[in-house]
Amino acid sequence: MDRMPKWADVLLIPLISLTLAALLSALVILAIGEDPLAAVTMMVKGSLGSTYGWGYTLYYATNFMFTGLAVAVAFHARLFNIGGEGQAVLGGLGVAIVALSVPWPHWSLALAAALVAAALFGAGWALIPAYLQARRGSHVVITTIMFNFIAASLLNYILVNIMRPTGQMEPATAKFPKATHLPTLHDLLAPLGIPFSKAAPVNITLLIAVAACILVWVLLWRTRAGYEIRAYGHSEPGALYAGISPFRITMLAMLLSGGLAGMMAVNNVMGEAERLVLNAVEGAGFIGIAVALMGRSHPFGVFLAAILFGFLYQGGAELALWTNIPRELIVVIQALVILFTGALDNMVRMPLERLFRRRAGGGARGGAGGAGSSGSGGAESTAPKPHTRTTPIPGAPADEPAAGPTAADSPAASDPATPDGRRHPPV
Amino acid sequence: MTRNDPTGRPVTAAPDTSGPAHAGAGGGVGHDSVPAIELRGISKAFGPVQANRDISLKVMPGTIHGIIGENGAGKSTLMSILYGFYKADAGEILIRGKRVEIPDSQAAIAAGIGMVFQHFKLVQNFTVLENVILGVESGRLLKPSKAKARGLLKQLAEEYELHVDPDTLIEELNVGHQQRVEILKALYREADILILDEPTGVLTPPEADHLFRILEGLRREGKTIILITHKLREIMEITDTVSVMRRGEMTATLPTADTSPEELAELMVGRKVLLRVDKHPARPGPVVLSVEGLRVTDDKGVERLRGIDLDIRAGEILGIAGVAGNGQSELLRVLGGIAKGRGRVTMNGTPLPLEGAGADGRSRRAAGIAHVPEDRQHEGLIMDFSAWENAAFGYHDDPRFGSGTLMDNRAIQDDTRAKIERFDIRPADPMLSARNFSGGNQQKIVLAREIERNPDLLLIGQPTRGVDIGAIEFIHQQIVRLRDAGKAILLVSVELDEIMGLSDRIAVMFDGRIMGFRDPRITDEKELGLLMAGIADPAPATGGEG
Ligand SMILES: Nc1ncnc2c1ncn2[C@@H]1O[C@H](COP(=O)(O)OP(=O)(O)OP(=O)(O)O)[C@@H](O)[C@H]1O
Ligand SMILES: [Mg+2]
Numbered sequence: 013m014d015r016m017p018k019w020a021d022v023l024l025i026p027l028i029s030l031t032l033a034a035l036l037s038a039l040v041i042l043a044i045g046e047d048p049l050a051a052v053t054m055m056v057k058g059s060l061g062s063t064y065g066w067g068y069t070l071y072y073a074t075n076f077m078f079t080g081l082a083v084a085v086a087f088h089a090r091l092f093n094i095g096g097e098g099q100a101v102l103g104g105l106g107v108a109i110v111a112l113s114v115p116w117p118h119w120s121l122a123l124a125a126a127l128v129a130a131a132l133f134g135a136g137w138a139l140i141p142a143y144l145q146a147r148r149g150s151h152v153v154i155t156t157i158m159f160n161f162i163a164a165s166l167l168n169y170i171l172v173n174i175m176r177p178t179g180q181m182e183p184a185t186a187k188f189p190k191a192t193h194l195p196t197l198h199d200l201l202a203p204l205g206i207p208f209s210k211a212a213p214v215n216i217t218l219l220i221a222v223a224a225c226i227l228v229w230v231l232l233w234r235t236r237a238g239y240e241i242r243a244y245g246h247s248e249p250g251a252l253y254a255g256i257s258p259f260r261i262t263m264l265a266m267l268l269s270g271g272l273a274g275m276m277a278v279n280n281v282m283g284e285a286e287r288l289v290l291n292a293v294e295g296a297g298f299i300g301i302a303v304a305l306m307g308r309s310h311p312f313g314v315f316l317a318a319i320l321f322g323f324l325y326q327g328g329a330e331l332a333l334w335t336n337i338p339r340e341l342i343v344v345i346q347a348l349v350i351l352f353t354g355a356l357d358n359m360v361r362m363p364l365e366r367l368f369r370r371r372a373g374g375g376a377r378g379g380a381g382g383a384g385s386s387g388s389g390g391a392e393s394t395a396p397k398p399h400t401r402t403t404p405i406p407g408a409p410a411d412e413p414a415a416g417p418t419a420a421d422s423p424a425a426s427d428p429a430t431p432d433g434r435r436h437p438p439v
Numbered sequence: 440m441t442r443n444d445p446t447g448r449p450v451t452a453a454p455d456t457s458g459p460a461h462a463g464a465g466g467g468v469g470h471d472s473v474p475a476i477e478l479r480g481i482s483k484a485f486g487p488v489q490a491n492r493d494i495s496l497k498v499m500p501g502t503i504h505g506i507i508g509e510n511g512a513g514k515s516t517l518m519s520i521l522y523g524f525y526k527a528d529a530g531e532i533l534i535r536g537k538r539v540e541i542p543d544s545q546a547a548i549a550a551g552i553g554m555v556f557q558h559f560k561l562v563q564n565f566t567v568l569e570n571v572i573l574g575v576e577s578g579r580l581l582k583p584s585k586a587k588a589r590g591l592l593k594q595l596a597e598e599y600e601l602h603v604d605p606d607t608l609i610e611e612l613n614v615g616h617q618q619r620v621e622i623l624k625a626l627y628r629e630a631d632i633l634i635l636d637e638p639t640g641v642l643t644p645p646e647a648d649h650l651f652r653i654l655e656g657l658r659r660e661g662k663t664i665i666l667i668t669h670k671l672r673e674i675m676e677i678t679d680t681v682s683v684m685r686r687g688e689m690t691a692t693l694p695t696a697d698t699s700p701e702e703l704a705e706l707m708v709g710r711k712v713l714l715r716v717d718k719h720p721a722r723p724g725p726v727v728l729s730v731e732g733l734r735v736t737d738d739k740g741v742e743r744l745r746g747i748d749l750d751i752r753a754g755e756i757l758g759i760a761g762v763a764g765n766g767q768s769e770l771l772r773v774l775g776g777i778a779k780g781r782g783r784v785t786m787n788g789t790p791l792p793l794e795g796a797g798a799d800g801r802s803r804r805a806a807g808i809a810h811v812p813e814d815r816q817h818e819g820l821i822m823d824f825s826a827w828e829n830a831a832f833g834y835h836d837d838p839r840f841g842s843g844t845l846m847d848n849r850a851i852q853d854d855t856r857a858k859i860e861r862f863d864i865r866p867a868d869p870m871l872s873a874r875n876f877s878g879g880n881q882q883k884i885v886l887a888r889e890i891e892r893n894p895d896l897l898l899i900g901q902p903t904r905g906v907d908i909g910a911i912e913f914i915h916q917q918i919v920r921l922r923d924a925g926k927a928i929l930l931v932s933v934e935l936d937e938i939m940g941l942s943d944r945i946a947v948m949f950d951g952r953i954m955g956f957r958d959p960r961i962t963d964e965k966e967l968g969l970l971m972a973g974i975a976d977p978a979p980a981t982g983g984e985g
Contacts, residue, residue: 235844239828239835246821252777253810253818254833255801 016368022313026306026353028360030320033352037345046337058330059323067197067212068329071284072296073322074214077221078276079300080307080314081228082134082269086152087309088232089265090245095141095156096273097297098163099134103274104281105167106133108175108288111188122192126278127220134274135267137163142266146259152266160297171290184289194283215283222315224272229311231268241265273297299325302350305357317353324349473536475500475632475663476521481530483516485875488866490516492687494530498680500631503654503664505674505695507707508684509907510879511865514667517684518634522554523547534632553625554634557641557905559617561609567620568592568605571627588627595626599656600649615646622653633657634665637878639673640905643763643933651677669907671700671714683707708909718919721943724753727927728774728896733782733793735769735951743769744780745951751896751927756918758930758942758959761971766951767931768813771900774929775810776803777818787895804833809889813900813931819885820873827855827869830888858887863913878905882914890917897921900931915941935964949973 038048059069079096086093093099106129116122141155171183180186194215198208232238244251244261251258280292299321306320307313328342352360474497483491490513498504506514519525521532523541532539534550541547547554561570568588576584589605596602601619609617618638625633635654639647654664654677666678674681675695682692683706691706704712728751735744744766751757759767772778779794786806792798803810812818820829831840831851839854841847855869862883864876873881882905889897902918903911918941922928932938938945939959947954947970954970 234846234848236835236841236846237844239846243821243824243832246823247817249814249817250819250821250832253775253800253812254835255776255799255804257799 016365020364020368022308022310025357025360025364026317028364029306029352029357030349032360033345033348036348036352040341040344040348041337044337044341046335051331051335051337054331054334055323055327058334059326062209063207064209064212065326065330067209067214068326069319069322070197070218071212071214071279071322072325073318074218074221074279074283075276075296076299076303076318076321077225077315078279079273079296080303080318081224081300081311082271082273083300083304084307084309084311084314085228085232085241085272086265086269087304088238088245089241089261090248091145091262091265091269092153093138093141093156093266093269093273094153094298094301095138095159095270096276096300097293097295098156098160099137099270099273100276100293100297101160101163101167102137103130103134103277104288104292105170105277106130106274107277107281108185108188111192111282112175112185116189116191119192119194123194123216123278123282126192126282127275130274130277131271132274134277135271137274138266138270142263142270145266146262164291167288168290171288175288182289185287188282188286192282193286194278196283213284215279217279217283220275220278221318224275225311225315228272232311237264273300299350302354306353321346321349473500474498474533475535476665477533477536478517478521479531479533481517481520481527481532483513483520483525483527489687491520491527494684494689496682496689496692498663498665500535500663501658501661502679503658503666503677505678505681506665506667506684507669507671507674507681507703509686509707509909510905511877512684512707512907513687514684515636515877518554518636518665518667521547522552522634548628548630550632551630552632552634553622553628553630555618555621555625555636555638557637559621561617561620563610564608566606566608567603567612567623570609570620571605571624575628591627592623595623598660599626599653601626601653614641615643615649618642618650619653631661632663632665634667636667637669637905638666639668639670644935645762647673669905669911671703671908674703675700685709704908707907712908713912714908716915716919716940718941719923721755721922723755723943724925726750727753727787728929729785730774731783733770733773733780733784735766735773735778735780737769737778743951744773747782747951747953749946749953749956751929753895753927754922754925755943756922756928756930756941758932758938758945759948760935760938760945760967761933761948763933765948765971767948768900769951770948771810771813771898771929771931774803774808775812775898776800776808777812800833801836804892804894807895809892809894809897811885811889811897811899811902813904815881815885820881822874823872825870825872826859826864826876826884827852829873829884830855830858830869832888834888834892858884858891861891862887879907879910882906883910886914886917890921893921893924894926896927896929898929898931901934902930902932903934903937935967939964939967947971 034052038052041048041051057065059065079100082096082099083093107126110125110129111122114122114125116125137159138156141150141152141159144150144155145152168183171185175185176183177186194217196208196210196216197212197214197218198210200216201208230238232242240251240256240261241264243254244256244258248258251261276293276296280294280296281288285292303314303317303321307315307317324346328346331337332339332342476496476498478494478496481491481494482489492513494513494517506517508514516525520527521541523543523546526542532541534552539546539550541550541552544554562573565573568585571592572581572584572588592603592605601623603612603616603619603623609620612620618641622633638650642650651673654666657664666673668674678695680692681695681698681703683690683703685707700714701711704714730747730749733744733747734742736742747766747770749757759770761767769778769780773780773793774784776799779798781793784791784793786808789806791803791806800810816822819832821832824832827848828851831837831846831854834840835846840851852869856867858864859867859869864880864883864887866876873884876884882902886902889899897918899918902914906914915937918928918930922943930938930941932941942959945957945959945962945967947957947967949971950973954973954975957967957970
């Protein structure tokens with residue numbers, strides 16, 4: 013049996029985690045003498061109460077969709093790409109070069125070229141960590157983190173010394189020409205007679221992000237490459253047996269991941285800032301990890317989680333603007349959400365699993381009916397959690413060398429006494 | 440509760456304590472009439488699957504009770520209920536006459552129940568000692584617990600032949616010894632009821648013999664043992680009473696002394712089972728696979744194959760006999776494209792690359808080689824994939840399953856449904872993930888996938904490990920059918936019976952070399968045993984290579 017019904021896995025756990033994070037945040041707000049209820053109202057109003065608020069929420073969500081998908085794709089191959097930040101930085105560089113070096117006749121051509129450039133630059137930045145992982149087993153977690161720092165320094169150098177227009181103080185490129193400015197949601201909805209805030213940065217890239225979610229879903233569950241990525245992610249010996257090359261899959265998954273992260277730059281660099289500045293990514297690469305974890309590495313989950321995080325971002329900004337709640341506290345709240353949905357996932361999951369195991373199989377009757385049907389949910393199983401390939405997981409029965417007949421023979425896979433290492437989040 | 444078995448003989452559902460079979464049972468202590476374990480009306484369903492239905496069972500103290508049954512009959516489920524992993528939908532459990540609730544494994548341990556799983560639950564980079572005391576350390580400091588455990592382990596080792604060095608790391612132990620650690624863990628927790636679920640599946644024959652000596656010792660001390668196995672020989676050899684399960688029900692319980700393997704097989708499957716392989720003599724055709732001077736070195740630098748020469752012809756089964764770990768696995772792996780090697784291998788006259796490009800599973804399949812790997816859970820299947828995804832595993836490039844980059848999932852699912860039907864895979868649900876099938880049915884998924892490809896050469900490792908006798912008969916038939924269709928088959932098995940029964944020619948491997956070829960009709964277990972031990976016979980019974 014899968015450990016619990018699918019609906020519990022994809023809905024109940026995130027919901028409980030979020031509630032816990034919200035409660036803890038409320039306590040913190042109370043502790044500094046503010047009214048949590050008022051704060052929530054303000055957050056909701058500020059992010060969802062107007063098209064302006066929505067415009068920002070969706071703008072952030074667009075960023076997070078790209079970085080969340082990036083992390084999710086790599087997760088499926090059991091690779092932990094935390095280099096989304098650096099890959100998005102490089103993507104921005106690609107976008108800036110494309111926007112500034114060609115006199116584009118129309119934004120649509122510029123957009124197409126920028127997407128390609130962003131993806132290529134992002135993927136290029138993932139290339140070396142991917143190669144080092146695939147050939148030498150250097151862990152991508154380490155190498156991609158290092159590449160984040162290199163990316164930041166590189167951009168700094170390029171902006172200060174190469175791309176900064178002469179006479180400008182700020183380390184940033186020149187403004188992109190008008191022909192490369194992307195239509196905002198306002199522009200897109202106006203012909204349909206739907207009013208939308210003119211000031212909000214959300215733009216056509218949102219639609220591309222949604223399309224990316226769908227395409228990634230197609231890739232993972234409808235293509236041979238996706239099948240191989242998932243197979244490799246679940247079992248490396250299995251992949252070898254089937255003739256799936258670990259080298260190829262590692263490269264493929266990492267390049268796809270880097271490309272997706274890079275594409276984020278089209279939204280923030282081309283769609284919003286309309287020039288390349290330092291620190292344009294603003295941590296979206298890291299938020300992507302939380303988004304992927306919360307979205308269970310499923311593209312549609314990523315879509316929803318990205319919107320949630322967009323809401324938190326925008327709501328948080330509003331709070332900081334209008335209340336005495338300091339900006340740092342917003343970061344605390346966001347961190348709590350990340351903590352509960354990501355790192356502390358097991359805290360909610362384990363008791364819940366136990367609960368479901370107790371109840372599982374009570375016939376087709378009652379609540380356990382869901383448990384029974386869960387076994388059939390295998391069509392789109394969630395990605396395996398990444399782990400260090402070289403270290404054996406203590407006590408993980410799945411990694412036993414002993415060949416054995418029945419999986420059904422080890423219902424103890426989540427025996428609390430010998431926690432199943434596979435379930436531990438990677439952080 | 441009395442039932443008629445298919446032979447028409449009445450069978451008592453619980454052994455009579457005063458019966459002769461029990462009185463002779465090892466002369467255990469604690470001869471009272473209270474059963475050590477009593478189950479009453481246990482039922483358990485997983486959604487639509489009724490894994491256990493109204494099961495009642497009594498096991499007397501100081502006896503070994505065997506449980507047999509087809510794959511998916513519900514044996515492991517029943518034991519998992521007894522050990523607190525699943526909660527029964529109905530029914531009650533009595534331990535030494537007292538009703539107990541077993542909500543989790545801690546409660547089971549408190550009730551004196553220990554369980555040895557097929558997949559051990561040991562911490563690989565802890566020592567034996569640390570594993571034994573894990574979770575039951577007394578006090579805050581480790582040292583006193585360790586000292587106490589060390590003393591106890593020594594005592595247990597003497598008493599039951601449970602020798603293991605307490606300071607070795609688990610990862611350095613072979614499976615047989617790891618299993619001893621599992622037993623030690625249970626005994627350290629003062630279990631006097633021990634459940635073993637298919638303990639011999641992964642053991643070599645000498646290791647299995649040793650295990651049985653341990654179990655006999657435990658019985659002598661009055662411990663109660665439940666043994667699940669698919670091997671009727673083991674049931675006959677060591678148990679006092681035996682229960683048969685079928686499709687979730689316990690259909691019979693009888694004293695072992697009063698039954699025979701044939702009768703048990705029939706009770707299990709519900710029809711007469713052929714315990715021998717039924718086949719005509721082979722009609723070998725041209726050589727399909729030819730191997731010369733094949734060498735394989737593992738990643739630790741140890742040479743595992745040291746120059747193998749063999750030919751396999753169309754329409755013959757070449758069986759590789761040998762004690763596990765003498766290079767059989769490497770032979771399969773290098774031919775299957777998983778491991779790298781050196782030497783010369785040709786398939787239908789074309790050389791096969793042994794390293795570099797073209798030395799992978801994909802190219803081997805393209806060359807007409809199918810491979811049923813020894814380790815179905817880690818290699819042959821992706822446990823988290825559904826049955827249909829697994830049914831295309833390795834063949835997911837096949838144009839039948841979609842052209843170009845897109846996969847035609849519908850086509851694969853239909854194909855899987857057909858395979859499920861032909862191989863009688865249960866439950867017949869292509870959407871179910873591989874993990875949720877019982878062992879035998881998992882094996883059938885792999886077999887169906889590989890055999891239905893109609894390969895020129897089938898590599899097949901441990902085809903019936905953990906598989907029930909009904910399915911064994913079926914699997915053997917399929918292998919023979921493929922042979923009769925003119926295909927070449929390389930069979931690796933640690934079951935000597937299987938090798939003897941199925942092979943047309945036997946090669947005995949020892950220490951990475953082939954000790955000799957034998958004709959199964961002429962040779963016997965004794966001769967093979969000597970060869971397997973590396974004792975070369977100067978006068979081979981038949982010239983192996985044709
Ligand atoms: N956790 C589970 N979820 C859903 N179905 C299950 C689960 N565990 C077992 N089953 C089903 O229950 C039935 C009984 O399985 P069980 O593992 O008890 O069989 P078994 O007798 O131990 O078989 P084997 O000899 O192959 O080990 C099978 O049909 C199996 O598919
Ligand atoms: Mg079982």
